[in-house]
Amino acid sequence: MSTTPATNFSLPARVLHWTMAVLILAMLFIGVGMVASISERHEWLVQIHKPLGIALLVLVVLRLFIRLKRGAPPLPADLPGIQRRLAHLSHLALYLLMFLMPLIGWSMLSAGGYPVILYGPVLLPPIVPENPLLFAILRQAHTYLAFLLFLTILGHLGAALYHGLIRRDGVFSSMARGKP
Ligand code: HEM
Ligand code: HEM
Numbered sequence: 001m002s003t004t005p006a007t008n009f010s011l012p013a014r015v016l017h018w019t020m021a022v023l024i025l026a027m028l029f030i031g032v033g034m035v036a037s038i039s040e041r042h043e044w045l046v047q048i049h050k051p052l053g054i055a056l057l058v059l060v061v062l063r064l065f066i067r068l069k070r071g072a073p074p075l076p077a078d079l080p081g082i083q084r085r086l087a088h089l090s091h092l093a094l095y096l097l098m099f100l101m102p103l104i105g106w107s108m109l110s111a112g113g114y115p116v117i118l119y120g121p122v123l124l125p126p127i128v129p130e131n132p133l134l135f136a137i138l139r140q141a142h143t144y145l146a147f148l149l150f151l152t153i154l155g156h157l158g159a160a161l162y163h164g165l166i167r168r169d170g171v172f173s174s175m176a177r178g179k180p
Contacts, residue, residue: 007073008174016063017175023056024098028150050105051118057102064095076169090156097149103127104145108138 009017027049034045075084109116110126112135117123128134164172 006071006179007170008177008179009073010066010070011178012066013063013070013072014175014178016059016066020056020059020063020098023052023059024149025153027052027056027101028146031146047117050109050116053102053105054116054118054124056098057106060095060098060102063098073174075171076167079169087159090152090159093152094149094156097145097152100145101142101149104138104142108135108142111135111138 008014030045030049030052034042034049037045075087079087106116106124107128110128111131113130115123116126160172160175163169164176
């Protein structure tokens with residue numbers, strides 16, 4: 001029995017994609033805002049940044065599970081090979097960075113000996129041993145990878161708009177809405 005491949009991402013995949021897109025962009029701006037501020041807003045932003053980052057880690061695990069179980073709609077058959085490879089590579093980079101950013105945030109606080117406060121008295125355990133050198137490396141990595149994530153998102157946004165407005169090949173609507 002043959003089944004036609006789905007032309008659109010499933011509802012859970014789409015809900016997760018758009019929810020996480022908004023939250024990740026918010027995290028990037030909160031991150032930059034909090035390190036640039038020495039006012040009382042700094043503490044307030046850090047208190048949002050940590051639990052939201054951990055929530056994103058939980059969401060990306062769920063998202064990867066759904067992705068592996070349900071797959072993705074095929075790209076248009078006439079899409080040039082280089083664009084096809086770039087699409088796959090950039091999606092891989094986005095998944096990797098969605099995992100790495102929260103894990104590095106959590107590890108760097110553990111390495112620095114800081115408590116990872118989720119909410120009130122709820123703490124997360126350290127995931128790496130306390131080590132000042134490791135803290136310094138992970139702190140730098142958190143900044144550079146955030147920059148890389150931002151650049152990858154810009155490229156992804158450009159590609160999405162190219163598909164939606166210029167090629168009009170159904171790739172944009174595969175993530176924007178359900179089956180026509
Ligand atoms: C933080 C921002 C974003 C992240 C991390 C992100 C991540 C991803 C990932 C990983 C995929 C691949 C889905 C899969 O195969 O499982 C994807 C697909 C897609 N995204 Fe995003 N996305 C973001 C923002 C956006 C924005 C702002 C748009 C549109 C304006 C967009 C449009 C799309 C479209 C159309 C697809 C389907 C493309 C395809 O199958 O090749 N995304 N996104
Ligand atoms: C998707 C997840 C995350 C993103 C996109 C993100 C992004 C950022 C950005 C852009 C900065 C500013 C970097 C700089 O300019 O030097 C930052 C700083 C920081 N992030 Fe994250 N982050 C994420 C997850 C986490 C998590 C899960 C934690 C901890 C549990 C965390 C802890 C921190 C800390 C402690 C700082 C530095 C605060 C300071 O120096 O005052 N981040 N993050």
